[in-house]
Amino acid sequence: xxxxxxxxxxxxxxxxxxxxxxxxxxxxxxxxxxxxxxxxxxxxxxxxxxxxxxxxxxxxxxxxxxxxxxxxxxxxxxxxxxxxxxxxxxxxxxxxxxxxxxxxxxxxxxxxxxxxxxxxxxxxxxxxxxxxxxxxxxxxxxxxxxxxxxxxxxxxxxxxxxxxxxxxxxxxxxxxxxxxxxxxxxxxxxxxxxxxxxxxxxxxxxxxxxxxxxxxxxxxxxxxxxxxxxxxxxxxxxxxxxxxxxxx
Numbered sequence: 001x002x003x004x005x006x007x008x009x010x011x012x013x014x015x016x017x018x019x020x021x022x023x024x025x026x027x028x029x030x031x032x033x034x035x036x037x038x039x040x041x042x043x044x045x046x047x048x049x050x051x052x053x054x055x056x057x058x059x060x061x062x063x064x065x066x067x068x069x070x071x072x073x074x075x076x077x078x079x080x081x082x083x084x085x086x087x088x089x090x091x092x093x094x095x096x097x098x099x100x101x102x103x104x105x106x107x108x109x110x111x112x113x114x115x116x117x118x119x120x121x122x123x124x125x126x127x128x129x130x131x132x133x134x135x136x137x138x139x140x141x142x143x144x145x146x147x148x149x150x151x152x153x154x155x156x157x158x159x160x161x162x163x164x165x166x167x168x169x170x171x172x173x174x175x176x177x178x179x180x181x182x183x184x185x186x187x188x189x190x191x192x193x194x195x196x197x198x199x200x201x202x203x204x205x206x207x208x209x210x211x212x213x214x215x216x217x218x219x220x221x222x223x224x225x226x227x228x229x230x231x232x233x234x235x236x237x238x239x240x241x242x243x244x245x246x247x248x
Contacts (some may be wrong), residue, residue, distance in 0.1 A: 008034060024171035034065045041074035050082035069101055076110040080117075080175025088114045105131070109139045115148025121155055135180040137166045137173075144176040148183050156180040171197055 006029050024180035026032070026099045027039045037060045044053035057075040060067055072095045073096060080098050092111055095101045105113075105211035110132050115124035124143060147156035163173035178193035197204070207222040220227060227233065 001200060003031065003036060006206060007033065007035040007039050010039045010043065013048065014039065017047055019043060019049055034068065034071070037063075037065060038070040038074055040067075041071060042077065045074050045078035045081060048081070050078040050084070053078035054084075054087065067095075067099060069104060069107070071111070072099075072101065073106055074105075076107060077115075080110045080114040083114065085114055085118045085120065101133075105133055105136060105139065108135075109142060112139055113142045113146070116143055117149070119146075120151060121146060121148045121152050125239050126158075135162070137163050137170070140166070141172055141176055144173075144180065147175070148180040151184050153180060153184060153186075166199075177206060 002004055003211060006025065008107065009025050010022045013019070015097065022043050029036060036054070041053050041060070042052070044056060051169045054075060057067070057071065057078075058234060060071060073092060075091050076088055081084075088111060090153065092107065093105065095103060095107070107110050112124045115121075115127065121143070124146065128139065128143070143159040144156050144163065147153070147159060158241045160173045160180070162178040163170070163176065165175065174193045180192045181187070181190035181193065208224075209220050211218050211220075218227065222231075225234070
């Protein structure tokens, strides 16, 4: 089969979460291209099969192919999702040392995230300082989220200020910092961040969700009532609200 077609099929199954079928296609393919390996590794990594992703990466290293940037992004994603800090450090090291691959900002983002989640905030911040490229709002936001988890307010302030500097009109930095304060029970400071947003007329984009029913896609915005069946939906929610105490 054509390698491009096989990769597309693997990608399709991965995006649907059908990893068993994706693996079946991968294993049944007699002539695997590097793109087939990479798609399967990444699919396993983002679908909760981190150990399998790392195992497949090991098989890739033993194959006739040489791992590339995408291969390492997949295995670092697996390490990030599973909290394997030491393995992430090892892969990041051999990527640069053994394979002479310069990490992109996505690779650095995975490393900062896995270090931050593990509470290694100083190491994560130091890694960001060593980056050859300028850190973007995503990687700074990731550090703020880790600071929230581990209650490091001072570092969170530095990181949130960088997010705001990169895009003063975006609400992300203010919201993240407000959440950091709230997680540390500093509610006055959390409210001040929200007030700063209002004073500067910065609006937070409302969250939305999508659901497909009988082939029709319905979009719902947080607190919104624009859906054509909104009155019925809210009426049913009110009924359920009255029923819950009786069912408890």
